[in-house]
Amino acid sequence: MMPSLFIAHGAPLLAIENNEYTQFLTQLGETMPRPKAIVLFSAHWESRVQMVSNVNQYTTIYDFGGFDEALYKIQYPAQGDEQISKEIEDLFTKSGVPFDIEAQRGLDHGAWIVLRLLYPNADIPVISMSVNSRLTPEEQYNIGKALSVLRAKGVLIIGSGGTVHNLRALKWVDNGEADQWALEFDDWLAYHLQNWDLPSLFKYDSVAPNAEYAVPPYGSEHFIPIFYAMGSADDQRRAALLHRSFRYGNLSHSVWQFG
Template structure:
C-alpha cells in the first residue's frame, strides 16, 4: 500500500462549492488525481474547536450548515459520506500513545470546513470520513505534535486532510472592492509562510506568530491556520512541503494548499 501524503487545503468561503469559475474550485475538483484513492479520510477542520482533541464517532455524519446569509442552494447541499468510527478510535489510540488524551463525540457531523472541499474532491461521497477538532488555546507546536502522532495513518490508507485558510481576516473583507488588488499585508504574510514551508524551515513556521510579517492581521484568531500544522506534523520529518495550489479568493483569502510527504 502506497503511503499517502498529509495535505492542507484552504477551504475559503462555503460558496467555493458552487463557484465553478474559482481557481480553487478547479483545483479541488482535481485533488483526487494527485494521490492514490484513500480508504478513509481524517479531516481536521478549523470549524470544530474544542478545549481538548475530539474525534467524531458518528456512523452517518450529518452535513452541518454552520453559516448564514448564503443562498438556498448552499443550504440544500448534503455530503452523505459514511462515518469512520473505527478510524476515529485508531486515531485516539495513536494520540494516547503520544500522551495526548482525545475524546469521542458520538454524533458530530461534517462542518463546511470538511464537506466543502470533499464534495469537490470526492463527489461520490463513498469514502468514510471522520473529523478531528482543533484547540485554538494551544499553539502550532501542539498541533504539529498531534500530526506527528497520527503519522502512521498515512501508511494505513488514510488521507490526513487539514482544512483551514492560509489567510483569514473576514473583518477586512468588508473594506475590499471585489476587483481590488491583493493587499500588501496579505502578500507579505503568504509569501513568508509559503517560503518557510517550501524551504523546510519548519521551526520558523511553528513560530509564525512572532516571525511572520502581518501575522495577527491575517489571523486575528488562529483556528484557520492550525490544521496546517497538524498536516505538517504528519509529514515525514526533514522533507519540505510541496505547493499544490495558490490563488486568492475575495481579495484577502489566500487559498494555498500543500502536501507533506
C-alpha cells in the first residue's frame, strides 16, 4: 500500500538549490517504495472541472518569469500511463465526479520541481491532475477519496502546493527564522491533521489562527492540494509530518504523509 503525500514545491529556485529541503526530498525518493505510477494534483493547474491528463510524453512548462536562466533549461520528459488515466476516469464516473480529459498539457513547475527532486530520471509514469479552489474542502477531499484504491495498486498520489503561501508577505532577505503568525497557523494545521479532524479542517479559513495571512483568498490554490492528498488516504486515517522548514520568513516547506 503506497502512502499519499502533500509536498510543498516552494519557489522555482528550489529546482536548482542544494539545501536541507531539497536533500530531504531527494532522500525521500530514494527510500520510499518505488511507485508504479504517480498521480499529482498541482496548485499551478486550476480548472473549474476536474482535469485528468492522458499524455504520452510531457513537455516541461516554465510558468514563471525573472529567474535564473538555468531554470529554463531543465527538462523533465516524464511519460503518462493511458491505462491508469482510464482507471481514474472509471473511478470518477463511479463516484459521480465530473471530469474532462487533457491530452496535450505539459508539467507545470508545481509538478516537475517536486518530481525531479524525488525521481530525477523521469522514469515513472505521471498522471497530472488539476485543482479547483471554487470547490469546498470537503468536495476536494472526496475527489481524492475516489482515487484511494489506486494506492493499493502501487500508485503514489501527491498534492503539490504549500501550507503557508502568501507571496505578498515574503521577506526576500532570508535569515532562517519563521514568522510567528506562520508558525501558529502551521501548528494548528498539524494538530488537526494528525487527529484527522475533518470538521475543523474543512472550515480552516474561519477557525484557524492567521488563516487569512497563511492562505489568502488569492492564493488558496496552493493550500487545497492537501485535501486531495488527504482524501486519497481516507481508508487509512493516519497523518505524519515528515518535514517542516520555512524560507523567506513564512514560505512553508512541509511534507505530509497520509495513510
